[in-house]
Amino acid sequence: MSQQASRRDRLVAFRRELHRKPETAWTEFWTTARIVEELREVGVDHLYVGREAMDPDLRMSVPAGEELDVAWDRARNAGADPELLEAMRGGYTGCLAVLERGEGPTVALRVDIDGLPQREAEEGDHAPAGEGFRSEHEGQMHACGHDAHATFGLGVVEAVKESGFSGTLKVFFQPAEEVVGGGRAMAESGHLDDVDYLLAAHVGLDFPSGEVVAGMDGFLAVTQLRVDFDGHPAHAGKHPEEGYNAVQAMATAVQNLYGIPRHLDGATRINAGRVGGGTASNIVPEHAFIEMEARGETTELRDYVLERAESVLEGAATSHGCEASWEVVGEAPSATSDEELVDVVAEVAGGVRGVDSVRRRGDLGGSEDATYLMQYVQDNGGAATYVGIGTDHPGGHHTATFDVDEDSLEVGVDTLTGTILRLSERA
């Protein structure tokens, strides 16, 4: 970000630059490279990229090699730093910036940086289209504001560095949140072991511009499974009796997955969101699959649904002489924001320019793998909160017309920076 321009202009410019080149989960090659470039310009004490910022074995929902390669080539063609690219080859994206400023607590901020497989609206009344920063990657879009989140991260590093902050700041630029695939790998990287306070942030969520939510709760714990049913094919006209029909097994499973009983202790969810099977109308299907998820208001409730789901999958396969197998492809626990941090954020936000409403608590009602990091810190005796930065968004999250009110960029940076400074005074 050019230091000549006003801070607001610089934040807006960077967010728009990212907006133009959205990259989906584990393909944030260009995005990571640009963030690193900016961090180098600001100057940080330590910079960890890709594998160094995570436990590489714990990545989930990594796409196929071909998809990674296409995105990697695209990033190279767009001029990303070849050395960085080489380090990230294979989908090891994201990074961690560390400022060491003497005595004091270790405070961490986690922002996510991936885009979505969503085509962006091209009508002129959609600001990115009208003002020329619509996605250049057809079929991919920053439709959930992670371009703003990355900008928050960068803005906070810069502001904290210029402040009288005393202690250690770690800003995690996390890849692959949308597939709940990157949180755990960063949580268990070792970099969180000494963290006293963790902040995570999200724009929008139906809160208007000018509102800050000091602590979000209501994270649904989630597990995403890939399920495969393997049977035996047969000529459907001539030898139906030779088939063990994987599509029948899958359909039986779908019927019964949705029939898993509700639970006294709170909300649960189940969804067989993507299914398929078979090859042609005249062949008894040999193979079928389900991409599904189970959620719960608590991790225990999610696990209850999962346990029931496993019986359903086994039973459905058995019913049709098939084999069922499955693997976890994405996961996040539930979490709650700690009251002591909610207090600090609420107090700080009240004094931030542009904030006209401070809400103590809000409900996410969805899932987020920031919970892995929150839980890790809390389990180690630290405290965590998930902060909502309100923004007027014309379309809903994950839709073609989503956009953020760019006034929220400074609100986010100031609220988070202010909280970090206040926390540093606590030691």
Next chain:
Amino acid sequence: MSQQASRRDRLVAFRRELHRKPETAWTEFWTTARIVEELREVGVDHLYVGREAMDPDLRMSVPAGEELDVAWDRARNAGADPELLEAMRGGYTGCLAVLERGEGPTVALRVDIDGLPQREAEEGDHAPAGEGFRSEHEGQMHACGHDAHATFGLGVVEAVKESGFSGTLKVFFQPAEEVVGGGRAMAESGHLDDVDYLLAAHVGLDFPSGEVVAGMDGFLAVTQLRVDFDGHPAHAGKHPEEGYNAVQAMATAVQNLYGIPRHLDGATRINAGRVGGGTASNIVPEHAFIEMEARGETTELRDYVLERAESVLEGAATSHGCEASWEVVGEAPSATSDEELVDVVAEVAGGVRGVDSVRRRGDLGGSEDATYLMQYVQDNGGAATYVGIGTDHPGGHHTATFDVDEDSLEVGVDTLTGTILRLSERA
């Protein structure tokens, strides 16, 4: 049967007497007693009643003790011989009459004697109602002509005794055909071990009066199962998560039983004919059941369906954390009539008074446990055929208006007697 009256009158009177008191499977107490009484009057060389005429361990589909007791008391109140009743207590009904007439082959005839749980029509144009011999047992009826079959058996014993027959004649009065429950117990009684030729007979089957079918085929092998699903109950409002829902398991099973694949080699059938489960709308059902059957054009095809069905039942139970258990409650194999006997029956029938059409072969298209006896004799080197005695029947089999044309009684007796005599000449 009074010897003074004409034979036709006596046959008709006996058939009507039985028609008035139909008794369902394994409760043919009064019926058996009446048959024995008549056989004693005719005079036979050996008479085996109940347990003596079967392997008692092989009875299937025996009703509950209470149902047996009610029918037993009814038979006693109707004046059945107390000594015979005592021997049959517990549902050991049916009998076997043997004539030993010197050298010659052993020829057997099997007739069945049970009624159906069907209410009989009471309109005057239904002959039994109009002529005063409608069922006195409300809700039970001879709706499949077994009253005529028992009459065939008695008429044949009488006619053979009076003839110059040389050899041994065994007439099996079999209980519990309608639930395919009595055939196997009689087949494996030991009494068939020396049988050279077996005849079985049925009236009607959509063949008109005056027609005889010398050999029936197309018996579907059948197995009837009683399936129980046991889960765990729960308060449906308060603790849905505590339930393991047996009705969900049962419904899953029903869906997938009907989805068992068809087979290249021929016709198969599946039916979940009676189901139930649960106790009240606000309790998660702990228990459910299916009374089902599998059929096949051959015994192998029936077994194919059964094998698939077992996977379905296991899988359905697993899907909902329940246990499934099942037992065979009725069974009959497939069978075909032997050409050499078909020849004899066809030839004899051509000369019987009242017969104006002889058909060599017909298809049953249903199931019958006479097949156990046929198969047993055939496996021992003997020959068997299933003879159709046409009769105009106003209503279909198993309906409230079924009735037989009583002219068919003598046709049946004469065709079967003639065949037995012709076979005795073969030795």
Next chain:
Amino acid sequence: MSQQASRRDRLVAFRRELHRKPETAWTEFWTTARIVEELREVGVDHLYVGREAMDPDLRMSVPAGEELDVAWDRARNAGADPELLEAMRGGYTGCLAVLERGEGPTVALRVDIDGLPQREAEEGDHAPAGEGFRSEHEGQMHACGHDAHATFGLGVVEAVKESGFSGTLKVFFQPAEEVVGGGRAMAESGHLDDVDYLLAAHVGLDFPSGEVVAGMDGFLAVTQLRVDFDGHPAHAGKHPEEGYNAVQAMATAVQNLYGIPRHLDGATRINAGRVGGGTASNIVPEHAFIEMEARGETTELRDYVLERAESVLEGAATSHGCEASWEVVGEAPSATSDEELVDVVAEVAGGVRGVDSVRRRGDLGGSEDATYLMQYVQDNGGAATYVGIGTDHPGGHHTATFDVDEDSLEVGVDTLTGTILRLSERA
């Protein structure tokens, strides 16, 4: 209740008398007659029995005539007042007692009086068995404490009458709560039109002896449906193609009922608690049924489930060429207790002998048709609360070993009477 004995002894004796003769929904003939007898002895200003205490057209879940007749005869044989019995013939049970004591508010108390179709434990450590007041009606039992509730009602009338109460007291002895069948009929009887305050009460609910819950919430709105599927029968072996299989339709419906989506706004429930269909394993089933319920944390949520359920039922029938029809057989809305009454109950309960813990609010988590009365009063501008009277109960509600701690009887009477008096002072 004999006036010579101590009040406690009289309450206990009456409760045990009722416990010995439990009567299920709409068959509370003897129970109502005994209550009326006692009320006459106490002396009330108005007494409305059966039809007079309800809108007779709004009864739900009334059992078949035969079941009513059997219970009615039993009550007559037990010596119930013939005139009262005549008035209740056909299942018009329950009554309303009114005390008019001059100026002041109209306060109502609703108690329910029916038993359950549950066999009572006979082991000696089950107090009713050990102390000789076990149910004399085999298979029926006061397993939810409504014997105590009726005793509350009677005790309150007596105590209020003896007090300086000024105003009008109406005590509703409601039939058929267990099938959510009687609440609406009493709610819309007209007798609630002038009621300012309504109290309803329940013992137990997992609250211990000595605890009073001033206001219960968390009533799930419920609707119970009886669903019938009508298809066409066929011989399962011979003519499978002629059948339109009602059991397949029912199974399809069960599968999809449980698959109705969950709802953001709160808890929903669905249960196909009792199902059945078909007549025999060899007949394609012509008829099947489901006794089901839908619940929701709010009435809107319950209606959402119902609306989805109707599509499922239609679709399942269509899938198999059947007709589906259904009727509401039981129903209750959701409700909440009014804060102003909760305050009064909590205050009063604090001073009642035997109370050592007062809880302001508790969650029922089930359904109750007292909500019809609560809602009616609230819609008319009045206030209502549902009071929990803790009692140690060895077995859970609706189980064979349920029993109440009889010390709770006076706690209930005193808490409710005290609240009524306090409210009368408000006018």
Next chain:
Amino acid sequence: MSQQASRRDRLVAFRRELHRKPETAWTEFWTTARIVEELREVGVDHLYVGREAMDPDLRMSVPAGEELDVAWDRARNAGADPELLEAMRGGYTGCLAVLERGEGPTVALRVDIDGLPQREAEEGDHAPAGEGFRSEHEGQMHACGHDAHATFGLGVVEAVKESGFSGTLKVFFQPAEEVVGGGRAMAESGHLDDVDYLLAAHVGLDFPSGEVVAGMDGFLAVTQLRVDFDGHPAHAGKHPEEGYNAVQAMATAVQNLYGIPRHLDGATRINAGRVGGGTASNIVPEHAFIEMEARGETTELRDYVLERAESVLEGAATSHGCEASWEVVGEAPSATSDEELVDVVAEVAGGVRGVDSVRRRGDLGGSEDATYLMQYVQDNGGAATYVGIGTDHPGGHHTATFDVDEDSLEVGVDTLTGTILRLSERA
């Protein structure tokens, strides 16, 4: 085919040339062009290509434009006649050759020419691989012998032309048999109106080299449907209640399609051979589809299954608030071979060199759209038969190792030519 080489060599060479360039349904651009080229060389009286040889509106299962374009370009690059290609653009493939040789009956031969979407084996013991004529079109293969069929057609035209044949010969080179998509369009082209005798032929079918089957029966009538379910998407975690789940509708349909009752009158088949739906595990699926087929031993039986299937599809959609729509994408009736033609083929085949076994009748047990042409001719008073030309095939039809014994090429040509000549003598 070069006239210098022996006939056998020429037939083999042409078959191998086609084998090298298999083209799937409606993309037989190069194949048709090569056949036309050869026919022109032989010299025929009339030649109809593409649209001229069919009713273009009756094509079924035509692939998407892109797939057509890719194949068309490939054919052009392979050197196919540009003028012919232009005529076939859009998937109007296949042709008809006519010889007019004076007085006499009109005899037609139908051969099919399309390949399959099957990868060909590359092991050396698979003759096409070992001898260098393996498919050059990766993923496509002549795995059902249509390369031999086209060769039969050409060989017959040549042989009949050189013979003393008197009458009219029409040889139909039909596209798109594998998707039962081309038969009807050719049947209703008008070119069959004057046909007296129709022959269709197939190699293999598990009959060995040296065997000829004079008449095939047992064609299962088939209809292939594409079914779409449209619902409404929703966020599966946050707003499950907003979704109308197309995957649940599809699964319900699959379960019940397989549960369509069997039929007394003969074999039926149902298969949901390819299904899919949804986009991601966290979205309630908006869309799902089924590619299915219904078959019957007769056209009536197939229609019975279809009619039941339509109820199932409607019902499944209704159950989940979705819309179901479907279209027929392939279809063929049942058919039987006429005895009079079976006689002629059997007689002729007995005298053909290389034939050592003549079977009068065989069962296909699958589906074939030659039945459209057979039925059309039969309905117009003509006669038709489907001739099996046995060939030893190492792998089964439609598998990667399928191949034909090239000795069968002359057997096929001679049997068909001989029959045509014999029929011409009948006039």
